[in-house]
Amino acid sequence: MVIARIKPIEEILGFISGKKSVLVVGCAGCTAVCLAGGQREVDSLIVDLKDNKGVIFDGYTMERQCEMEFVAELDHLIDGFQAVLSMACGAGVQFVAERFPGMPVFPALDTVFVGANREVGQYQENCRCCGDCQLAYTGGICPVALCAKGIYNGPCGGSRNGKCEVDEKTACAWCQIYERLKDQGRLDQIMNIKKPMKWKNQTQGTLVQRGYEKFQQD
Amino acid sequence: MKSGSNLEKVLNSGKFAVTAELGPPKGADPGVIKAKAGLLKGFVDSVNITDNQTAVVRMSSLSACALVSAGGFDPVMQMVTRDRNRIALQSDVLGAVSLGIKNILCLSGDHQCFGNQPYSKGVYDIDSIQLISTLKRMRDEKKLLDSDDTLTGDIGIFIGAASTPFSEPVEYRPLRLKKKIDAGADFIQTQCIYDIELFKKFMERVVDLGLHEKCHILAGVTPLKSARMAVYMNTRVPGVIVPEKLISRMEGARKGKGSEEGIAICCELIEELRQIDGVRGVHIMAIEWEQAVGDIVKKTGLFPRPKIRG
Amino acid sequence: MNIDTKKIKSMLDRKGRMKIFLSVCASCGACADSCFYYRNSGDPESTPSYKALNSLGIMFRKWKKLDYDDLTAMKKLIWGKCVMCRRCYCPLGIDISSAISWARTICRANGVYEDFSEGPSGIKDK
Known part of the structure; x- marks a missing residue:
């Protein structure tokens, strides 16, 4: 599975600085399993970002962002938002950005490796996709x-x-x-x-x- | 003759060879190289020029080799696979040969996280053993990796490799040395040896495998400066074992006399290494202490160095 | 725990096509062979049509009366017995995995979803 971790909150705030409405998009695939970007993490990121007064946040988690049919679920949701924060791996972020070329799409996670679940919450790198x-x-x-x-x-x-x-x-x-x-x-x-x-x-x-x-x- | 280098000649003549190490400066001043080389002049058959050792940026090994070569030395150009891919490595080999550099030592290199560029991207396109076989192909077949085009000019290279006898898994080390020799290594320089008994066991295995007849093995030594350095080498440097009795000797040295004791120990080690079957020379790695080399060579009766013609 | 049946209704309305699709399911069982989960376990609840009809199908039928426990029961089915590989095949052309996926999305919108911080449920249940 692809393993990712959340970026420092300051970096994420930097991405969305000046935006009035942000859609946080989770991925229920790998990044949910590795506890970085599923529905649970979407909810908690929104709580963390809400200190940022005057900005409207909403969240939506799809099955996986690396499949266009799922990404398309955003079509009817995305209007009115000024930016998207994707909580998928690098592949998912790019698929969302490709679907909405006029929309700034920012990564909320750092994709770190392909690895295995050693224990819940503990992951080990195993593959570099050589x-x-x-x-x-x-x-x-x-x-x-x-x-x-x-x-x-x-x-x-x-x-x-x-x-x-x-x-x-x-x-x-x-x-x-x-x-x-x-x-x-x-x-x-x-x-x-x-x-x-x-x-x-x-x-x-x-x-x-x-x-x-x-x-x-x- | 594979390269006609002085080191190759001395080793082929059956004389006990002496090499030393010279670290290029953290700067562009050729004067530093000349001064350090001056301290070694006449005491060694060949001088190793390190390649950004411990991943700290220094003057390139290739250019420092060219400088000492112009000063009448026979350099061993160290080449690590950490910083260059196969395109750059092969290109630099051709450049080195064109400048008259005849000995090349193939290493993987210390990991980049140790140096002053810890966030650089390590290359490791090929490893040290693959570099050896690449050099052998360039020399013997005049061809590059995965290419059938013929290279122009004579490509004489005396191919070197390193061995760390005491790094784990210890029982695999002689076999990995065999891999290096099978790949084409003509000479080997080992990690510094302090534990003679362990090294004898390693060399027995090497002799059993017949490796000492296929390749010239130079045992590495590093003179100690202080008890602190002995402890550091023992506990921190992979593949280095300093026996307790040597550490106590360094601790027992009178204040200010640590380096004298270190040189005395180094000379004793060399005497013992010379007696070991299969050891054809010593490689003296006096880290930032080139002055020590002359002393050691004189005290062990290895001076003057042989002059071999042809 | 409360769920928002109005929200569920509006989400169901967006996929009216799926309601028709599910209504034409002939329960022929042909989809079973395309599901590795069913083929490995032989568990009839792993049949793709079963999973779709007992999640999104129930939502369409009784959306007004749905409660949190219903969604939790569905969770065991649509997460616990499906990895969303999307290889299920229906000779009538029903897009079964999309139906299951939409059921998952509706569950998530009501706070029911797989919490991986407690380990994958498939393993836990054994």
């Missing part, structure tokens, strides 16, 4: 997302007591990879040199799933 999954040979531990240098032939010399040189609380991903492969009897997986990555995420991504190409051309 476009060429390496987990097969690394024992299911991602060297791109979890190694500070994102190296393919680790560990570098910076591991200390199984921790990463950047932070003594953060595990060294390559130490973990080594241990897991060792336990599975698969150390041969990291004995050969892994060749330089052919980066495929350096141009604007679009994806049409197999079987849908024909549909796309119509």
Whole structure:
């Protein structure tokens, strides 16, 4: 899931400074699950922003902002507002902005990573969307997302007591990879040199799933 | 001969090699480089020029190499993959070779969060092992990564790599060293060694794997200046273990005599390292203390340095 | 807890088309196979048509008499047994997921929604 966190309130207030009416738009998808931008957070952001006297706030939460059919629910609501604060990930904010090109749409969240729910309220980064999954040979531990240098032939010399040189609380991903492969009897997986990555995420991504190409051309 | 560098010649001749480290200045004054190099003149076979070490911006390794090269030194250009992608790395390798730089040491580099630009975007397009194989391809096949176009000119490079024997997982380190050698490393410089017994165990494994015959291994040493530095190295620097007895020796040194004791310890370590099977030289990393190098080299009988023709 | 039935009515009125759609559901069950939730659980309440008829369908039928408990009961169905993947298929062309989605939106407008701060309900119920 996409993980996000709310921006500092001062930054949000800066975006909407001078606006007389603001629509706060929540997303009931990923950002609701990670407790950053669902209905609950829309309500509490409006409470926080209401100190800002003389400005009219309203809230609306849709299923997800990354689907145009849901974004379209705003069509009849948006008139009369001078700005929209989107509480979706970066994809959702852009879809809302695309739907209403004349309307200033501001992000209320910082989208931080693709991660997993470790515990309620606690999330861990797991994926950098590199476009060429390496987990097969690394024992299911991602060297791109979890190694500070994102190296393919680790560990570098910076591991200390199984921790990463950047932070003594953060595990060294390559130490973990080594241990897991060792336990599975698969150390041969990291004995050969892994060749330089052919980066495929350096141009604007679009994806049409197999079987849908024909549909796309119509 | 792969490069004809002085370091390569000394190592091929079977003589015990001595290299040292020189950190470029935080500024544009070539005089600093010349002064530091002057302190090393005649005491080393080759001098490593660090590449923005600890992620602090300094004069580039390439230009500092060109400066010491003009001063008659054989530089080892250190190259980290933190700051440049494969386009810039390969381009700088061609530029370095054209300037007469013959030794290149491939590293991943300290993470950018440690330096004075902590919010920079780390590149790490390729890692140190991939850089080694890239250099080997450029030298042996005259080709760039993923390209079949032939490069012009002679590309002689003596390819170096680092090894940190005591970083975890310790039992994987000799195998990772093997990966570096398989990738094309001609020489290895290790992280600084203080614990001889542990290092002997590492080298036994290296010799068992036959790696010492495929590649020249130089053991790293760093003279201690004080007991505080010994403790710091032991607890804070990954892959460095300073045995308790060396820390007590530094603590026992009389006031103002810490650096003397540090140099004495360093000389003893070198004597012991020379006896270890598979060790072909030492790499003296006297951090911002280039004056110490001459002392150490003289006291260990490694002076004068061999002059090898051809 | 009070709910605003007038607001519900006005929201329902905006989707009059959905009322017609739901009224033509023949309960043929063809949509069941398109729902991974149903296919995995075999639970008849997971059938897309069941979920739509017992949320938005009920809202259309008895909007005036709806109370908070009704919406809470729907919540278990339309959040607990649907991930809004939108792959449900109806041979009559009923847009089932839009109906469920609109039921969710109406619930949210009345303060009934999934609170993830207590963990995902699907896991909690087990």
